[in-house]
Amino acid sequence: MANSRLDTLIERFHNKTISEAEHAELLNLLAQNEHARTARQFFRDVMENQPGNAQYFKQSDSEALLAAVQSKIDITKQRPVVRMSPFWKWAGVAAAACVLIIAGVWLLQPAATSTVKPVVQNKTSVPDLLPGRKNKAVLILADNKQIVLDSTGTGMLSMQGNAEVRKSGNGQIIYESGNGLNTSNETVYNILEVPNGGEYELVLSDGSKVWLNSASRIKFPVNFSGNTRDVELSGEAYFEIAKDRARPFKVHFKTSTVEVLGTHFNVNSYDNEPAQAVTLLEGSVKVASLQEAEIIKPGQQAVLGNKNKMKIKQVDVEEAVAWKNGYFIFVDEDIKSIMRKLARWYDFTPEYLGDISEEQFGGMISKFRNISDVLKMFESTGTIHFKIIPGDSSGKGKKIIITR
Structure with missing residues (x-):
């Protein structure tokens, strides 16, 4: 019965006919552990098919769902899994949108809109690496x-x-x-x-x-x-x-x-x-x-x-097979494992300085984002930092320095 109801709510979400009460019900069902696989597929469909200016979930809804998920697990008894955030634009304004994995449940979490005016920078001064x-x-x-x-x-x-x-x-x-x-x-x-x-x-x-x-x-x-x-x-x-x-x-x-x-x-x-x-x-x-x-x-x-x-x-x-379908999916992976995958796709050499965090990360992001978008996911946790060395004009010498 619950699965049938969940399918109905997902269909109404994609058809834009879902009511506010049904929206809350959808979030509640997606937070349940038995629907983890459906939840992940749902958020993947959102990433692939929804327009870039869609307003998916209110901040308060996302916080409530996150709290509901966290209340079902004892964080202190689990290996540390750091939540990460892929990024895309909503209504032409850069905003964070998290795909979280906590005990098998995936969560899309928009960040609150900042009231601080962005600093205008010369794009050529900000190093980045393009995807493969x-x-x-x-x-x-x-x-x-x-x-x-x-x-x-x-x-x-x-x-x-x-x-x-x-x-x-x-x-x-x-x-x-x-x-x-x-x-x-x-x-x-x-x-x-x-x-x-x-x-x-x-x-x-x-x-x-x-x-x-x-x-x-x-x-x-x-x-x-x-x-x-x-x-x-x-x-x-x-x-x-x-x-x-x-x-x-x-x-x-x-x-x-x-x-x-x-x-x-x-x-x-x-x-x-x-x-x-x-x-x-x-x-x-x-x-x-x-x-x-x-x-x-x-x-x-x-x-x-x-x-x-x-x-x-x-x-x-x-x-x-996430790589074949255009995604990175990380499940309880340390940063060195993740950087090996990123290095093959973005064609760079990772370099580690000092003691590196042994925390394990989980999340999902499109492979076709620039490397800076991917690295922001990890940096937002406060446990790891990166410096991009873009290399010469031919692309040789590309390197990312990883520090704690």
Whole structure:
């Protein structure tokens, strides 16, 4: 009954037909722990779909909801989770809007409008870093020829073995079986490399789709032959595998392998992360390390540490694929973990001075904000501070200094 009522109120909110009493009821339902997932999706929809000048919640409503959430938990008995604030403009005036995570509940909290007149500054004197962008990558062909994809037009790019390689209008690189003129039995491989500050989508010759995150690389055959479909990955990628029961699809990364017949999953295998992670969204996969193999189910994540010891845990898969959907989602993460993710997307080097806060942060923000907007979230907690070094005119030497 409660879920049905919550769905009705959310629909009325988006249709702008919600009354003041229903608005208060909506806030109350969203504050309940059993509706945490719905609450997070609701606030994500607000961020994506509502106009920039929307007045979502009054300050008093947000404070009441925050108090209601906090009253249900004993803050002193939990690990410190610092609340953060993404920023956007309401009615043309810069105002803070918090997406908070407290015991699994997400909260949008507008800040009170300041009566202090803003100080006008020369924008060139305020350093900032722009976010990365989609469709930024380099394709390395079998003869080692490199194609810079973000500066290449659409249409056919090359014939590789028996596969035609083309770039679609939305930037995808698509491999399609050609006319069979190449009669060589040799397997032809291509490589797609995505640098810091980029993402790319690839369609393999079997119809499988791969989304590559920043600082990632995939090596793949232009046509699959034999009894398996094998690719090699470093970095992070999300896979939607075309079903083929006769030929399992295998992703090889570091010393581990994911084997599937047809499913959706995410692999995180960055060299500078302490562990590798395979997260399953749909179907089933077998994750194998040098020591063991496990089959995981949707909603589960296989985590492999430095010694290839595997741990299976239940997770919210949305967190694992937030990068693909245009968001950063942080759940109980320390600042060094967060800065590794930001550094890959904004293409900078983090530098730490002195003792750094070990508090853990939680929150959600669009990946397409400037870095200053993201850093303000952390600085607003009073536990961490940043200095942006924008680098030279070519973008080299970009650095962020982190202090307590």
